Amino acid sequence: MKKTPLYDAHLKLNAKMVSFHDYVMPLQYDSIISEHHCVRKNAGIFDISHMGRIELFGDKALPFIQQIITNDAVRLVDNQALYTLICNEQGGIIDDILVYRRHENQFMLVVNCSNTEKDLLWLRKQAIDYQPLKIRDLTDRVSLIALQGPQSVNMLEVAFKSKFDYIKRFYFDDYVWNGIRITISRTGYTGEDGFELFVDAKHAVKLWNLLIEKNKQDGLRPIGLGARDTLRLEACLLLYGNDMDETITPLETTIDWTVKFDKGNFIGRDALLRQKIKGVDRKLVGFEMIDRGIPRHGYTVLKGNETIGRVASGSFSPSTKKNIGLCLIKSQYAKMGEELQIQIRDKNYNARVVKTPFYKREFR
Amino acid sequence: MNIPSELLYTKTHEWVKKINSKEVIVGITDFAQQQLKDIVFVELPSVGKELKMGKPCAVVESVKAAYDIYSPLSGKVVKVNHEIQEKPQLVNEDPYGDGWFLQIEIANLNEFNSLLSPSQYRVITESEH
Numbered sequence: 001m002k003k004t005p006l007y008d009a010h011l012k013l014n015a016k017m018v019s020f021h022d023y024v025m026p027l028q029y030d031s032i033i034s035e036h037h038c039v040r041k042n043a044g045i046f047d048i049s050h051m052g053r054i055e056l057f058g059d060k061a062l063p064f065i066q067q068i069i070t071n072d073a074v075r076l077v078d079n080q081a082l083y084t085l086i087c088n089e090q091g092g093i094i095d096d097i098l099v100y101r102r103h104e105n106q107f108m109l110v111v112n113c114s115n116t117e118k119d120l121l122w123l124r125k126q127a128i129d130y131q132p133l134k135i136r137d138l139t140d141r142v143s144l145i146a147l148q149g150p151q152s153v154n155m156l157e158v159a160f161k162s163k164f165d166y167i168k169r170f171y172f173d174d175y176v177w178n179g180i181r182i183t184i185s186r187t188g189y190t191g192e193d194g195f196e197l198f199v200d201a202k203h204a205v206k207l208w209n210l211l212i213e214k215n216k217q218d219g220l221r222p223i224g225l226g227a228r229d230t231l232r233l234e235a236c237l238l239l240y241g242n243d244m245d246e247t248i249t250p251l252e253t254t255i256d257w258t259v260k261f262d263k264g265n266f267i268g269r270d271a272l273l274r275q276k277i278k279g280v281d282r283k284l285v286g287f288e289m290i291d292r293g294i295p296r297h298g299y300t301v302l303k304g305n306e307t308i309g310r311v312a313s314g315s316f317s318p319s320t321k322k323n324i325g326l327c328l329i330k331s332q333y334a335k336m337g338e339e340l341q342i343q344i345r346d347k348n349y350n351a352r353v354v355k356t357p358f359y360k361r362e363f364r
Numbered sequence: 365m366n367i368p369s370e371l372l373y374t375k376t377h378e379w380v381k382k383i384n385s386k387e388v389i390v391g392i393t394d395f396a397q398q399q400l401k402d403i404v405f406v407e408l409p410s411v412g413k414e415l416k417m418g419k420p421c422a423v424v425e426s427v428k429a430a431y432d433i434y435s436p437l438s439g440k441v442v443k444v445n446h447e448i449q450e451k452p453q454l455v456n457e458d459p460y461g462d463g464w465f466l467q468i469e470i471a472n473l474n475e476f477n478s479l480l481s482p483s484q485y486r487v488i489t490e491s492e493h
Contacts, residue, residue: 027428028401031401031402032401032402032426032427032428033402033404033427226427226428230427292405292449293405293407294404294405294425294430296429296430315427316404316405316425316427318427323405345407345423345430
């Protein structure tokens with residue numbers, strides 16, 4: 001089991017630790033529900049150093065990325081980030097990632113913890129035609145801390161006595177604190193305003209403690225993976241392994257917008273174009289329970305007696321107080337208001353297809 | 365850790381309260397609710413259902429996952445606490461009181477011998493902590 005540099009800090013904060021892929025990570029420090037509300041109403045701090053960080057460096061870095069991803073990286077300017085998918089030749093989703101453009105010849109990718117090794121192999125295999133291209137795994141060397149919630153910009157400014165509101169959503173900038181370089185990105189996985197901070201692993205504890213010390217009197221709290229999951233689900237941010245995998249294509253999910261057919265060739269384009277013309281047989285949609293019961297990943301979805309799909313993600317939603325989920329079902333049933341049944345412990349419970357996201361923050 | 369001295373326990377963290385010669389009330393312990401944390405759903409058996417000692421008889425769900433609750437004794441369900449279906453947080457707030465689960469008419473008095481005393485149960489919670 002791998003530990004992040006913040007492992008001891010989590011234990012000191014009485015975290016309940018769980019294994020998450022290769023890592024031991026905090027599930028919760030207190031109650032998942034109160035941590036969830038803290039992020040929605042105020043702000044929370046997360047250790048997300050388990051996520052993979054990969055640096056790409058080379059003259060052909062941009063055309064290489066364009067070939068690898070479904071979204072269009074040509075639109076990026078320096079210091080801008082992009083959410084995208086990596087697909088295989090069949091259009092199946094290999095990973096969902098963030099691409100950060102530092103310069104035209106230097107990019108950074110943030111990938112799912114569970115996929116870091118797989119992605120590195122895939123990138124190295126595809127890189128043959130784009131040499132010289134350096135692909136470096138920075139995961140162990142760089143830590144990642146998220147500060148999320150409506151108060152996150154204020155808390156960042158209090159901690160560093162500097163202004164950060166100029167960094168707009170999906171942009172990033174470098175900031176030097178006591179000689180330590182911190183890359184501050186206005187991105188996140190909660191549906192709230194927020195930042196993700198990249199810092200040399202040697203300084204992760206110092207940065208974590210600074211943010212907490214300067215802001216705990218204003219209610220900043222550490223948040224575990226439990227609340228991270230309920231926050232992301234309410235915002236309909238997909239989770240790799242639950243809502244996506246290599247047997248699912250982007251067109252079958254809610255993030256088909258990340259596929260830009262007009263940008264030129266990329267891996268998976270032909271297969272996806274064929275699927276787009278033919279239409280998808282199944283679709284990922286949001287639903288809420290009408291009957292009492294909590295949907296969970298893998299549960300069967302029915303329409304009457306017919307099995308029409310399965311639950312991808314499901315949970316109690318602390319913000320809406322409903323039981324919600326995403327399910328991948330036959331396309332003909334994927335319409336607003338459609339009533340479905342979810343099989344929970346051999347009994348069927350009524351649910352209804354609803355619009356996503358389940359929760360949307362108020363914009364300032 | 366609150367382990368009331370007048371109750372009996374199971375190693376799967378249920379408590380049993382004798383209310384007369386043939387009926388008991390069953391719930392989950394303070395230790396169990398602390399381990400589960402935010403309880404957001406409870407599924408109870410229907411009244412009249414025959415339960416077997418040690419077999420699942422109810423389900424509680426936290427935000428993260430679902431857990432079975434095991435019947436501490438064999439017998440028939442005579443009453444269930446509908447209030448915890450409406451307000452599952454009662455199980456967290458008052459596990460030995462308003463957060464009770466069910467009332468059972470017991471089938472076999474001998475089964476009482478397999479339940480744990482408060483001090484025996486305390487040993488189990490200390491080893492699992």
